[in-house]
Amino acid sequence: MAFVKGLTCRECGEKYEIGPEHVCEYCFGPLEVEYDYDAIASVISRELIESRPQNLWRYRELLPVENEPTIGLYSGWTPLVKADRLARELGVEELYVKDDSCNHPTFSYKDRVVSVAISKAVELGFDTVACASTGNLANSVSAHAARAGLKCFIFIPDNLEQGKVIGSVIYDPVPVAIKGNYDDVNRLCAEIADKYRWAFVNINLRPFYTEGAKTYGFELAEQLGWKLPRHIVVPTAGGTILPKVARAFEEFTRLGLVADEPWSIYSAQASGCAPVINALHADSELIEPVKPDTIAKSIAIGNPADGFYVLKAVRGSHGGWGESVTDEEIVDGIKLLARTEGIFTEPAGGTTVAVTKKLIDTGRIPRDESIVISITGNGYKTIEAVSASVREPHVIPARLGDFDELYASLA
Amino acid sequence: MALQRFYLTYSQEKIKEPLIYQLGHKFKVVTNIRGASVSDHIGIVALELDGDGDEIHHAMEWLAGKGVKVEPIEKNVIE
Numbered sequence: 001m002a003f004v005k006g007l008t009c010r011e012c013g014e015k016y017e018i019g020p021e022h023v024c025e026y027c028f029g030p031l032e033v034e035y036d037y038d039a040i041a042s043v044i045s046r047e048l049i050e051s052r053p054q055n056l057w058r059y060r061e062l063l064p065v066e067n068e069p070t071i072g073l074y075s076g077w078t079p080l081v082k083a084d085r086l087a088r089e090l091g092v093e094e095l096y097v098k099d100d101s102c103n104h105p106t107f108s109y110k111d112r113v114v115s116v117a118i119s120k121a122v123e124l125g126f127d128t129v130a131c132a133s134t135g136n137l138a139n140s141v142s143a144h145a146a147r148a149g150l151k152c153f154i155f156i157p158d159n160l161e162q163g164k165v166i167g168s169v170i171y172d173p174v175p176v177a178i179k180g181n182y183d184d185v186n187r188l189c190a191e192i193a194d195k196y197r198w199a200f201v202n203i204n205l206r207p208f209y210t211e212g213a214k215t216y217g218f219e220l221a222e223q224l225g226w227k228l229p230r231h232i233v234v235p236t237a238g239g240t241i242l243p244k245v246a247r248a249f250e251e252f253t254r255l256g257l258v259a260d261e262p263w264s265i266y267s268a269q270a271s272g273c274a275p276v277i278n279a280l281h282a283d284s285e286l287i288e289p290v291k292p293d294t295i296a297k298s299i300a301i302g303n304p305a306d307g308f309y310v311l312k313a314v315r316g317s318h319g320g321w322g323e324s325v326t327d328e329e330i331v332d333g334i335k336l337l338a339r340t341e342g343i344f345t346e347p348a349g350g351t352t353v354a355v356t357k358k359l360i361d362t363g364r365i366p367r368d369e370s371i372v373i374s375i376t377g378n379g380y381k382t383i384e385a386v387s388a389s390v391r392e393p394h395v396i397p398a399r400l401g402d403f404d405e406l407y408a409s410l411a
Numbered sequence: 412m413a414l415q416r417f418y419l420t421y422s423q424e425k426i427k428e429p430l431i432y433q434l435g436h437k438f439k440v441v442t443n444i445r446g447a448s449v450s451d452h453i454g455i456v457a458l459e460l461d462g463d464g465d466e467i468h469h470a471m472e473w474l475a476g477k478g479v480k481v482e483p484i485e486k487n488v489i490e
Contacts, residue, residue: 023484027445027446027457028445028446136490182489186488189483190485191415194415202490237490238487238490285448286450289420304487305488
């Protein structure tokens with residue numbers, strides 16, 4: 001499976017051999033995997049993909065691994081839910097939810113990117129993987145490393161609540177809590193990645209890591225019957241997933257797996273951390289870092305590594321745009337998705353639902369075309385975000401008469 | 412000796428100050444600008460520093476004290 005040509009700088013186009021490198025030596029631009037699309041076109045087909053197991057590796061020609069995948073064999077192929085009740089609520093005709101809240105094994109889209117990054121780490125001969133994370137990424141790296149039998153370090157700020165750490169430490173990585181603010185943690189992790197040369201999944205393996213996000217886009221196109229949605233709304237944190245969903249659509253189109261039709265992609269951020277949306281609305285190419293202040297912690301990244309590429313992908317699509325929403329709207333979005341479709345998402349998903357509503361209400365997304373809402377994480381991990389705004393149980397004595405009375409009062 | 416890479420974000424009021432020049436005189440580090448973008452509101456500089464690790468650390472602290480946001484070239488790595 002030699003379909004990867006090498007790494008290319010996204011900025012200056014300088015080419016590099018495949019290896020654990022992520023930054024161009026010349027311009028410091030990020031490196032990206034380059035494929036031999038002619039070779040891929042000669043082997044890939046809808047039938048070939050459909051004949052494979054239902055996991056993210058069914059698109060292996062378009063992923064940067066050389067050997068038979070052994071990691072992430074149960075990740076991906078999450079449901080594309082036809083969301084008719086939510087569609088009625090939002091006043092649109094055709095709406096879907098691509099639901100990575102049930103991704104295996106750690107219930108977020110990170111299981112896709114980590115599957116690819118750790119597969120590549122094993123191919124490159126690493127015995128230790130690492131990441132810096134406050135939640136979903138650390139969960140996923142810890143779980144995948146455990147199953148792969150790799151040593152694992154996770155780096156977290158030292159003021160992180162214990163509840164958020166348990167979802168990672170249960171898999172027995174080495175957890176390191178760093179004293180200082182987020183800027184200090186960022187800087188130290190970059191230095192550690194540089195010095196220790198482990199497989200830091202979102203630093204030196206970032207070119208491979210981000211490729212895993214394409215499978216979200218591949219899957220939903222296949223699940224729509226080999227067709228792209230007209231509109232898709234995607235949350236933006238570090239800026240990994242949105243440009244890669246766009247790239248997935250471009251690759252499927254280029255390879256003739258879907259028809260070449262217009263599509264629009266929209267970025268969703270919380271108002272308390274909206275550096276990309278601020279730049280988009282200001283018609284700027286430069287992203288001004290912000291200090292996050294939102295309940296949507298999993299997307300609270302004040303200076304996103306790939307924010308510029310989110311802007312580029314949004315502006316490069318047909319009428320793409322983006323919006324931000326308040327914490328109150330985010331909670332309403334979580335509750336709306338739960339009560340209409342039975343899906344409990346985290347605040348990142350609530351953000352995407354609320355932004356979709358805003359884009360529809362403001363006429364950015366028309367009501368009569370297909371729309372996909374990207375749900376990337378699970379609400380059971382972040383119950384504190386909604387605990388104050390959900391209904392309390394009715395408390396009654398253990399007597400039928402009391403229940404009868406309650407039931408009558410509810411009518 | 413160490414070679415480290417940073418993104419510096421300048422606010423509008425800092426853009427006119429020759430901070431990288433001053434840094435080169437105050438600290439024993441070699442500065443090498445690899446990229447820069449400037450708009451009406453902000454300036455972003457990709458900077459490589461060559462020198463003793465502690466000296467680089469102090470230079471970056473001085474720059475941060477001047478009101479420049481200093482981040483690793485990877486920007487935010489906590490996800």
